[in-house]
Amino acid sequence: MLQKLLFLSDQGYRDFKAAVRANVLVNLSFMAPIIVMNLVIMEILKPFVGGAVDYARLWSYAGIGLVLVIAMYCANRYEYGKTYVAAYAAAAEKRIAVAEQLRRLPLSFFNQKDLTELTTNLMADCTNIEHTFSHLFPQLAGNIITIAGVTVLLCLYDWQMALAIFGTLPLSFLILFGSRSLQRRIGERHVAAKLKSAEQSQEYLEGIKVIKAFGLSGEKFTSLDRALRDFMKQSIRLEAIVGSFVVSAIVILRFGLTAAIFVGVHRLSGGRLDLVKFVVFLIVGSGIYTSLSTIMTMFGEIFYTLISLDRMKALQAQPLMEGDAGIALERFHIAFDRVSFGYNQDEVIRDASFTIPQGKVTALVGPSGSGKSTVARLVARFWDVSRGGARIGDRNIREIDPEHLLSYIAIVFQDVVLFNDTVYNNIRIGNPDAGEDRVIAAARMAQCDGFIRRMPQGYQTLIGENGCTLSGGERQRISIARALLKNAPIVLLDEATASLDPENEAEIQTAISNLIKGRTVVVIAHRLRTVAAADQIIVLDRGQVVEQGRHAELMERDGLYARLYRIQQESLGWAI
Known part of the structure; x- marks a missing residue:
C-alpha cells in the first residue's frame, strides 16, 4: 500500500524499508544513553536509600557512554545513506517517470491542462513526495515502532505509571485526525492559490514585451498582485489553522506528564512506588513526549502531502495512447x-x-x-x-x-522549438545515433552549414533558450536539418x-527540395x-x-x- 501511495519502484520500496530499519536503529541508539543515564542516576541515588556510590561503576558507565556516542554517529550515518540518499534517487526516478508519462499522453490532455500545473506535477509535487519519503514516513514508522517497544517495557515496569503517561494520547490523536477534512480543504485552497500565483507570474513574464509596449504594467500587475496576496493569505491561514490543531494536540498530550507527576507523587507518598522508578518514568516520559510531538507534527505535513499524492495519482490515471510497436510499415x-x-x-x-x-x-x-x-x-x-x-x-x-x-515521420513545424544547447545537439535530435559526418551533411543539405561555421564555436555554439540568438530563417533551417537527419519516409x-523574408525563403525552399x-x-x-x-x-x-x-x-x-x-x-x- 505504501509503495503505491508514494509511487515507489521496487528498489525504492526496498530502500524505504531499509530507511525504516535505519530509523529504528537510530532511535534505539538514542534510547541506550537514556538507559545508561538511568543507571547513573540509580547509582547516585544510592546514598538516599542507605547505600554507597560505586565510583568505579560510574567510570565504567562513562566509558559505555563514549562507546554509545560513536555508535550513535555510525547509526546516523547509516540512516542518512538509507533515507536521504535513497529518497533523492527515488525522487529523480519519479521525475523521469512523470516526464515519460507526459511524453506519452495525447495532446488533448495538454489542451485541458495549464503549463504551470504540469510543471508543478513535475517539480513541486515530486519534491513533496521526496520530502515525505526522506523526512516523514521513515521517521514516522521508526518512531512508532520504537515508542511501541518502549511502551510495552514501561507497562511491564509499572503499568499504572505507563497509563498515566499515555492517558492523554487518544484525545490528542482524536483532535489531530478529527480535523483532517478541514486541514485538507485548507491545504487544497493553498495549493490552488500557489498554482494561480505561478500561472500569473508566468503570464506576466511571457507577456512582458506586450505589457511594456502598450503601457499595461499597472493593469496587468494587478492580477499578479492579487494572486500573490491571495497566496500569502492562504499560506498564513494554512499555518495558523493547521498549526493550531497540531499544537493543541501536543499541548493536551503533554498534560500526560503532569498526570504522571501527580500519580507518581501520590503513589510515592503512599509507599507504592520507589524513587528510582519515579525518576525513570519522568526521564523516559519526557523523551517519549518529544518523539510523539514530532509524530503529530509529521501527521500535519502528511495530510498536506496527500494532496500532492492525489494530484500525482490523477496524472498516473490519465489514459495513454496505446498501440503495437512491432508493426513494420512498408507502404x-x-x-x-x-x-x-x-x-x-x-x-x-x-x-x-x-x-x-x-x-x-x-x-x-x-x-x-x-x-x-x-x-x-x-x-x-x-x-x-x-x-x-x-x-x-x-x-x-x-x-x-x-x-x-x-x-x-519527419515534421517541420512553422513554430520551431529549439533547446538551450549546441547547434550540433539540436540537429542531432533528428537521429541521436548519428555521427558527426551525418550531422554536418544534413546541415549542408538544409543550407545552414554556412551560418553555423560563422558562429563563435561553430557547431558547438550554444544557441540560447529556444534558439534566441538565431534569426527565424536560421531556426527554420536547423529544423529542416533535423528532418533530413531523421531520413523518414513521410x-x-x-x-x-511562412513569415520569412525572400532571401531566407529561397534558401529554405532549396533545403525543402532536398528533404522531400x-x-x-x-x-x-x-x-x-x-x-x-x-x-x-x-x-x-x-x-x-x-x-x-x-x-x-x-x-x-x-x-x-x-x-x-x-x-x-x-x-x-x-x-x-
Missing part, C-alpha cells in the same frame, strides 16, 4: 476514410475522405481554420480521429504505437516558409504559389474536402482554390 500512402474530429464539442474535420499517394507531394490548402494543421496532426497521431479511419499503407493509424509511428511540412525527394510529403501552406507545382492539392473549407486536383485543374474549375489564388496574386501588387 506509405495515407488514406482518410470519412474522418471526423473535434478538439472540444465543435468538429474541426467533418467526414473527410482523400488519399495522399506514396512518393508524391500533396498540399493542404484552404482558409484559416479549415483544418489543414489538424489533418497533419491526425496523420502523426497527436490526436486520434473521432469517427472514420485514417491509414498509412494498409494499417490503421490507431493500431500503431505513437512513438513507433513517429519513427516513420514528411509533414506545416507552414515551413522520394518521400510521401504533406505540405500545409497559405502561400498558394509555393505549392503550385505539387502533385496533388487538397482544398479544405470548414473541415471538409471541397476540391482536389493539380493546380491547373483547380484553376480551370474556378472554385475556392482559384479565388484564393487570385486574391493572393493581387495582394503581391499592394504597396504602402
Whole structure:
C-alpha cells in the first residue's frame, strides 16, 4: 500500500524499508544513553536509600557512554545513506517517470491542462513526495515502532505509571485526525492559490514585451498582485489553522506528564512506588513526549502531502495512447476514410475522405481554420480521429504505437522549438545515433552549414533558450536539418516558409527540395504559389474536402482554390 501511495519502484520500496530499519536503529541508539543515564542516576541515588556510590561503576558507565556516542554517529550515518540518499534517487526516478508519462499522453490532455500545473506535477509535487519519503514516513514508522517497544517495557515496569503517561494520547490523536477534512480543504485552497500565483507570474513574464509596449504594467500587475496576496493569505491561514490543531494536540498530550507527576507523587507518598522508578518514568516520559510531538507534527505535513499524492495519482490515471510497436510499415500512402474530429464539442474535420499517394507531394490548402494543421496532426497521431479511419499503407493509424509511428515521420513545424544547447545537439535530435559526418551533411543539405561555421564555436555554439540568438530563417533551417537527419519516409511540412523574408525563403525552399525527394510529403501552406507545382492539392473549407486536383485543374474549375489564388496574386501588387 505504501509503495503505491508514494509511487515507489521496487528498489525504492526496498530502500524505504531499509530507511525504516535505519530509523529504528537510530532511535534505539538514542534510547541506550537514556538507559545508561538511568543507571547513573540509580547509582547516585544510592546514598538516599542507605547505600554507597560505586565510583568505579560510574567510570565504567562513562566509558559505555563514549562507546554509545560513536555508535550513535555510525547509526546516523547509516540512516542518512538509507533515507536521504535513497529518497533523492527515488525522487529523480519519479521525475523521469512523470516526464515519460507526459511524453506519452495525447495532446488533448495538454489542451485541458495549464503549463504551470504540469510543471508543478513535475517539480513541486515530486519534491513533496521526496520530502515525505526522506523526512516523514521513515521517521514516522521508526518512531512508532520504537515508542511501541518502549511502551510495552514501561507497562511491564509499572503499568499504572505507563497509563498515566499515555492517558492523554487518544484525545490528542482524536483532535489531530478529527480535523483532517478541514486541514485538507485548507491545504487544497493553498495549493490552488500557489498554482494561480505561478500561472500569473508566468503570464506576466511571457507577456512582458506586450505589457511594456502598450503601457499595461499597472493593469496587468494587478492580477499578479492579487494572486500573490491571495497566496500569502492562504499560506498564513494554512499555518495558523493547521498549526493550531497540531499544537493543541501536543499541548493536551503533554498534560500526560503532569498526570504522571501527580500519580507518581501520590503513589510515592503512599509507599507504592520507589524513587528510582519515579525518576525513570519522568526521564523516559519526557523523551517519549518529544518523539510523539514530532509524530503529530509529521501527521500535519502528511495530510498536506496527500494532496500532492492525489494530484500525482490523477496524472498516473490519465489514459495513454496505446498501440503495437512491432508493426513494420512498408507502404506509405495515407488514406482518410470519412474522418471526423473535434478538439472540444465543435468538429474541426467533418467526414473527410482523400488519399495522399506514396512518393508524391500533396498540399493542404484552404482558409484559416479549415483544418489543414489538424489533418497533419491526425496523420502523426497527436490526436486520434473521432469517427472514420485514417491509414498509412494498409494499417490503421490507431493500431500503431505513437512513438513507433513517429519513427516513420519527419515534421517541420512553422513554430520551431529549439533547446538551450549546441547547434550540433539540436540537429542531432533528428537521429541521436548519428555521427558527426551525418550531422554536418544534413546541415549542408538544409543550407545552414554556412551560418553555423560563422558562429563563435561553430557547431558547438550554444544557441540560447529556444534558439534566441538565431534569426527565424536560421531556426527554420536547423529544423529542416533535423528532418533530413531523421531520413523518414513521410514528411509533414506545416507552414515551413511562412513569415520569412525572400532571401531566407529561397534558401529554405532549396533545403525543402532536398528533404522531400522520394518521400510521401504533406505540405500545409497559405502561400498558394509555393505549392503550385505539387502533385496533388487538397482544398479544405470548414473541415471538409471541397476540391482536389493539380493546380491547373483547380484553376480551370474556378472554385475556392482559384479565388484564393487570385486574391493572393493581387495582394503581391499592394504597396504602402
